[in-house]
Amino acid sequence: MKNDFRLIKTCEGARAGELITPHGTVPTPAFMPVGSQGTVKALTPEEVKDIGYSMILANTYHLYLRPGIDVAEGLGGLHKMMAWDGAILTDSGGYQVFSLAPLCKISEEGVTFRSHIDGSEHFLTPELAIDYQARLGADIIMVLDVCSAYDDSFEKVQQSMELTHRWAERCRKAHKNQNQALFAIVQGGVFPELRQRSVEFLTALDFDGYALGGLSVGEPKKLTLETVAQTAAQLPGEKPRYLMGVGSPEDIIEGVARGIDIFDSALPTRVARNGALFTREGRRNIRNATFSRMEQPIVADCGCYTCRTFSAAYLQHLFKSGELLAYRLATIHNLYFIHNLMEKIRVAITDGTFSRLREEFWSRYEPTDEQVRVSQKQKWLKSKGRRLDIGISGN
Amino acid sequence: MKNDFRLIKTCEGARAGELITPHGTVPTPAFMPVGSQGTVKALTPEEVKDIGYSMILANTYHLYLRPGIDVAEGLGGLHKMMAWDGAILTDSGGYQVFSLAPLCKISEEGVTFRSHIDGSEHFLTPELAIDYQARLGADIIMVLDVCSAYDDSFEKVQQSMELTHRWAERCRKAHKNQNQALFAIVQGGVFPELRQRSVEFLTALDFDGYALGGLSVGEPKKLTLETVAQTAAQLPGEKPRYLMGVGSPEDIIEGVARGIDIFDSALPTRVARNGALFTREGRRNIRNATFSRMEQPIVADCGCYTCRTFSAAYLQHLFKSGELLAYRLATIHNLYFIHNLMEKIRVAITDGTFSRLREEFWSRYEPTDEQVRVSQKQKWLKSKGRRLDIGISGN
Numbered sequence: 056m057k058n059d060f061r062l063i064k065t066c067e068g069a070r071a072g073e074l075i076t077p078h079g080t081v082p083t084p085a086f087m088p089v090g091s092q093g094t095v096k097a098l099t100p101e102e103v104k105d106i107g108y109s110m111i112l113a114n115t116y117h118l119y120l121r122p123g124i125d126v127a128e129g130l131g132g133l134h135k136m137m138a139w140d141g142a143i144l145t146d147s148g149g150y151q152v153f154s155l156a157p158l159c160k161i162s163e164e165g166v167t168f169r170s171h172i173d174g175s176e177h178f179l180t181p182e183l184a185i186d187y188q189a190r191l192g193a194d195i196i197m198v199l200d201v202c203s204a205y206d207d208s209f210e211k212v213q214q215s216m217e218l219t220h221r222w223a224e225r226c227r228k229a230h231k232n233q234n235q236a237l238f239a240i241v242q243g244g245v246f247p248e249l250r251q252r253s254v255e256f257l258t259a260l261d262f263d264g265y266a267l268g269g270l271s272v273g274e275p276k277k278l279t280l281e282t283v284a285q286t287a288a289q290l291p292g293e294k295p296r297y298l299m300g301v302g303s304p305e306d307i308i309e310g311v312a313r314g315i316d317i318f319d320s321a322l323p324t325r326v327a328r329n330g331a332l333f334t335r336e337g338r339r340n341i342r343n344a345t346f347s348r349m350e351q352p353i354v355a356d357c358g359c360y361t362c363r364t365f366s367a368a369y370l371q372h373l374f375k376s377g378e379l380l381a382y383r384l385a386t387i388h389n390l391y392f393i394h395n396l397m398e399k400i401r402v403a404i405t406d407g408t409f410s411r412l413r414e415e416f417w418s419r420y421e422p423t424d425e426q427v428r429v430s431q432k433q434k435w436l437k438s439k440g441r442r443l444d445i446g447i448s449g450n
Numbered sequence: 451m452k453n454d455f456r457l458i459k460t461c462e463g464a465r466a467g468e469l470i471t472p473h474g475t476v477p478t479p480a481f482m483p484v485g486s487q488g489t490v491k492a493l494t495p496e497e498v499k500d501i502g503y504s505m506i507l508a509n510t511y512h513l514y515l516r517p518g519i520d521v522a523e524g525l526g527g528l529h530k531m532m533a534w535d536g537a538i539l540t541d542s543g544g545y546q547v548f549s550l551a552p553l554c555k556i557s558e559e560g561v562t563f564r565s566h567i568d569g570s571e572h573f574l575t576p577e578l579a580i581d582y583q584a585r586l587g588a589d590i591i592m593v594l595d596v597c598s599a600y601d602d603s604f605e606k607v608q609q610s611m612e613l614t615h616r617w618a619e620r621c622r623k624a625h626k627n628q629n630q631a632l633f634a635i636v637q638g639g640v641f642p643e644l645r646q647r648s649v650e651f652l653t654a655l656d657f658d659g660y661a662l663g664g665l666s667v668g669e670p671k672k673l674t675l676e677t678v679a680q681t682a683a684q685l686p687g688e689k690p691r692y693l694m695g696v697g698s699p700e701d702i703i704e705g706v707a708r709g710i711d712i713f714d715s716a717l718p719t720r721v722a723r724n725g726a727l728f729t730r731e732g733r734r735n736i737r738n739a740t741f742s743r744m745e746q747p748i749v750a751d752c753g754c755y756t757c758r759t760f761s762a763a764y765l766q767h768l769f770k771s772g773e774l775l776a777y778r779l780a781t782i783h784n785l786y787f788i789h790n791l792m793e794k795i796r797v798a799i800t801d802g803t804f805s806r807l808r809e810e811f812w813s814r815y816e817p818t819d820e821q822v823r824v825s826q827k828q829k830w831l832k833s834k835g836r837r838l839d840i841g842i843s844g845n
Contacts, residue, residue, distance in 0.1 A: 093767065097774040099759075122742070122767040129743055130761055138759045347517070348524055364494075364533045366525055372488065372517040379492040382774055 058194065058236035058263060060295045060316075064405050069311045071404040074295055076142040076194035077234050078134065079109050083295065084311045084400055086302055086393050087112040087144060087319040091151075092121065093137045096324050097383040098390075100139040106359070106387065107394040109141045110194075112319045115187050116148030116155070119177075120170050124187045132192030144319075145193035147184040147226075149200040149240075150268070150300070161201060163218070181225040189232045197266065198226040200240040205273035212244035220256045227260050236263035238297060244269055245278045247285055254289040264295040267315075271301050280309055287314035304333060304396055305422040308413055311400055323393050327385035330374045333392035337421035341385065346371045359391035360384075453589065453631035453658060455690045455711075459800050464706045466799040469690055471537040471589035472629050473529065474504050478690065479706045479795055481697055481788050482507040482539060482714040486546075487516065488532045491719050492778040493785075495534040501754070501782065502789045504536045505589075507714045510582050511543030511550070514572075515565050519582045527587030539714075540588035542579040542621075544595045544635075545663070545695070556596060556613070576620040584627045592661065593621040595635040600668035607639035614663075615651045622655050631658035633692060639664060640673045642680055649684040659690040662710075666696050675704055682709035699728060699791055700817040703808055706795055718788050722780035725769045728787040732816035736780065741766045754786035755779075 059075040060083075074081040088095045088103055091114040095103050103111060118127055130136040133143055149166075152159050156168035165180030181199045188196035199222050201215040219242045230237045239262040243249030257265060267286055270279050283298060290296055295316045301307070302320025310318060323333070330341040332353050339346075341353065352362035353370060361370065361384040373381035403412035454470040455478075469476040483490045483498055486509040490498050498506060513522055525531040528538055544561075547554055551563035560575030576594045583591035594617050596610040614637045625632045634657040638644030652660060662681055665674050678693060685691055690711045696702070697715025705713060718728070725736040727748050734741075734748065741748070747757035748765065756765065756779040768776035798807035 092771045092773060093764070094771075094773050094775045099755075099775065099778075121771055122763065126743055126763060126767075130745055130763055136761070136764050348521055350525055360494075366531070368517065368521060368525055369488070369531050372521075376487045376516055378487060378489050379774060379777055380489045380494065383494075383778075 057234050060264065060293070062293060066404045066407050066409040067312070068314050069400070069404045069409045070314055070316055071401050072295070072316060074110070074142070074195075074317070076110070076236070078140060078142045078194050081110045081142055082401055083316040084307070084397055084404075085110060085317050086307060086397050087317065088390055089114075089319055089321040089324060090137070090139075091117045091321070093118055093127070093133060095386075095390075096328070097379075097386045100137060100141075102360075102383075102387060103139070103390070104141060106391050107398070108390070111139065111141065111143055113137075113143055113145050113191070113193065114148060114151060115145050115184060115191065116151035118145075118191060119148065119179075119187055120172055124190050128190040128192075132190070134192060142195070143193040144195040144238075144317075145188050145191055145197065146299070147188065147197040147199040148179065149184075149197075150202050152179060153202045161218070163221070165199075166201075181222040182229040185226050185229040185237075189230075189235065193235065195236045195238060195264070196230075198223045198237065198239050198262075200242060200268055202272070203242065203244045203269050205245070207244065209244075209246055209249075212242075212246060213249055216242040216244075216249055216253050220253070223257055223262075224260060227262070238262055238264040238266050238295075240266045240268040240299070241286055241290075242269050243286075245274050245282050247282070250282060250286045251289060254286060258291055262294070264297060264317075265290050266297040266299050268299050270298065271306075280313065283310060283315065284313040290314075302393065303422070304393065304416075305420060307393070307396060308400065308416050311404075312409070312413060323389040324386050327389040328382045330381075330385060331423075332385055333389050335416075335419050338423050341367065341371050341374050353388065354392075357388065357391070358395070359388050361388045361391075452629050455659065455688070457688060461799045461802050461804040462707070463709050464795070464799045464804045465709055465711055466796050467690070467711060469505070469537070469712070471505070471631070473535060473537045473589050476505045476537055477792075477796055478711040479702070479792055479799075480505060480712050481702060481718075481792050482712065483785055484714055484716040484719060485532070485534075486512045486716070488513055488522070488528060490781075490785075491723070492774075492781045495532060495536075497755075497778075497782060498534070498785070499536060501786050502793070503785070506534065506536065506538055508532075508538055508540050508586070508588065509543060509546060510540050510579060510586065511546035513540075513586060514543065514574075514582055515567055519585050523585040523587075527585070529587060537590070538588040539590040539633075539692075539712075540583050540586055540592065541694070542583065542592040542594045543574065544579070544592075545597050547574060548597045558613070558616070560594075561596075576617040577624040580621050580624040580632075584625075584630065588630065590631045590633060590659070591625075593618045593632065593634050593657075595637060595663055597667070598637065598639045598664050600640070602639065604639075604641055604644075607637075607641060608644055611637040611639075611644055611648050615648070618652055618657075619655060622657070633657055633659040633661050633690075635661045635663040635694070636681055636685075637664050640669050640677050642677075645677060645681045646684060649681060653686055657689070659692060659712075660685050661692040661694050663694050665693065666701075675708065678705060678710065679708040685709075697788065698817070699788065699811075700815060702788070702791060703795065703811050706799075707804070707808060718784040719781050722784040723777045725776075725780060726818075727780055728784050730811075730814050733818050736762065736766050736769050748783065749787075752783065752786070753790070754783050756783045756786075 057077045062072045064071045072083040159168040184199035200219045203212040239257040241253045243253040297317035298315045331338045346367040349367035353367045403409040452472045456468045459466040467478040554563040579594035595614040598607040634652040636648045638648040692712035693710045726733045741762040744762040798804040
């Protein structure tokens with residue numbers, strides 16, 4: 056089998072392992088930089104690799120709309136198109152259809168949506184999601200799922216979950232490419248009973264891995280972590296577990312503590328482009344007056360290209376001047392910070408010292424108030440009328 | 451002497467030489483990528499060096515306003531601040547004061563202008579221009595000059611030129627840093643008589659090099675080239691000649707043919723960010739439908755990173771998606787194209803085959819209509835009320 060997962064060591068719930076793919080072995084716990092449109096924003100593939108990453112995430116929704124599945128396929132698939140020879144995981148596009156597309160109607164058969172680029176209408180089914188991902192040629196692909204919002208009722212979350220299950224079965228059937236691992240997505244919102252049913256249903260179908268979907272969508276952080284802990288504990292130990300859309304330093308260390316193997320999030324790269332840089336003490340805004348004459352790099356002993364080469368004052372100058380190099384340098388720093396954290400976590404798990412690392416992390420780290428961030432995101436989604444016009448119709 | 455110029459070979463008016471600076475030797479004819487704000491837009495210093503460049507241009511006006519001369523000096527000067535160990539030439543900021551600042555009043559003593567960033571008022575004199583450039587620490591610095599517009603009367607151009615001469619004398623006196631070469635700027639618009647007087651006045655003061663200023667500011671291309679030819683022919687053969695603000699492939703080859711050694715222009719990098727890529731046949735817009743499925747790179751046998759790594763279709767995808775990587779990849783290609791052209795030119799001059807190279811160039815190359823571009827620029831300047839409120843007052 057070209058795809059496999061090996062659990063190497065566990066330590067107080069945290070797991071160190073190896074994800075084997077046709078494009079190399081990925082040490083876990085792993086964070087995937089996000090390259091939705093077939094590029095990790097602001098970086099070349101060499102830079103992503105040089106930082107230390109061996110797997111990235113791309114997105115079927117984005118690539119389907121632009122440049123189009125047939126164009127990407129004609130260019131030799133995603134790896135060749137973007138000149139990335141490491142592993143790639145593609146999300147099916149389910150989440151994006153629900154969160155980005157201006158209109159989205161779900162039926163038993165699939166989902167009709169409008170492009171957020173030109174308003175054109177499209178229809179996506181579980182079978183098409185698998186076909187598109189086969190043609191993109193990622194190493195790991197995802198089932199098409201139906202996402203719930205935090206404020207959905209128990210009944211609505213249950214309906215979405217049950218449809219996710221039927222779609223997972225159809226994806227499983229449609230999946231023929233033996234070079235691609237297929238992961239299922241556990242839904243069920245923050246209802247322990249539903250999450251448990253989702254785990255039972257999906258593990259019975261025996262997927263190559265299991266993702267936790269529908270989290271970090273507005274619910275209190277405490278509830279996210281409880282749901283992660285409960286769901287991960289019910290998943291089979293020998294299969295990889297992927298917490299979707301989560302990737303701040305604080306969320307990663309807490310996710311690992313609850314048994315998560317794989318993370319992805321646009322957060323480290325997005326906040327970097329806004330000038331927010333990770334430090335051991337928390338995020339720092341490079342535009343702050345503190346940095347305006349600082350000869351030292353933003354993190355004194357950081358090994359990233361940005362910190363090895365440039366002062367904090369110069370980085371601030373680039374941001375204030377709107378220079379393109381600013382976004383790249385900040386992205387490199389934040390991705391390096393996360394990669395470095397993943398490496399430390401892995402060593403600590405292997406050495407049996409993970410809880411000490413976690414304590415040390417929290418003794419210095421001041422998290423950015425995620426509640427504020429999440430409620431802003433919720434507000435934004437509401438303002439776009441998202442989630443409100445989604446009704447499960449049809450059969 | 452740390453700065454020097456060696457003329458190695460001439461061929462039908464074209465010159466091959468070497469510019470020796472405290473930060474390395476620069477083969478001429480040379481093109482300088484523009485890094486006005488202390489960064490060649492979208493690139494790291496390593497990328498600029500890897501393409502093959504050994505000298506770049508930065509701008510005193512921009513750096514004075516942001517991050518400030520004292521900040522740059524506190525960070526160890528321009529080389530250290532931007533991590534560029536090659537040669538740097540700084541322009542004095544004269545041209546920018548006249549073209550960018552919202553208000554600008556000239557007196558015998560100097561020029562009062564408002565910042566285009568925050569509207570604050572500033573005063574620049576020849577002595578301050580030299581002091582600022584000494585503190586920035588470039589290898590080659592420029593006198594403060596007074597620029598004319600193409601539609602200025604003979605009398606006005608003459609007045610500007612004479613003030614430029616008096617300022618050049620003051621710059622010469624203020625210049626103490628023996629590590630920095632000081633170049634004068636020949637003015638006189640498109641009036642042969644004035645250009646000749648300017649050359650005579652400035653060469654009598656014996657500068658380290660001579661720039662041709664006030665060209666490519668709206669005059670017909672034919673007139674630019676005639677003025678370049680006439681002026682260059684009058685300049686001393688043993689000193690380097692720098693044609694300011696000119697740098698399209700077609701203008702470079704014609705400038706070299708008229709005896710120019712050094713060029714700079716934001717054009718190759720600016721048009722790159724707009725998706726216009728240099729080919730031997732002329733500029734091509736990457737957004738064009740021709741490229742939407744093209745597996746080959748934009749220039750099949752190009753040796754640049756972009757063409758060696760990515761298809762034209764992928765580059766189009768990055769541009770259409772507004773991805774930051776697009777600007778970098780296009781910038782790399784255009785700067786590589788220009789560098790490659792400079793190398794070919796230098797070899798041809800050394801081999802005595804420059805006119806054959808020039809013929810070959812023109813047998814394939816279709817220039818973009820510069821007249822259109824220049825008249826657009828003129829319109830833009832007019833729309834900003836530039837040049838209209840400039841009056842030489844005072845003594």
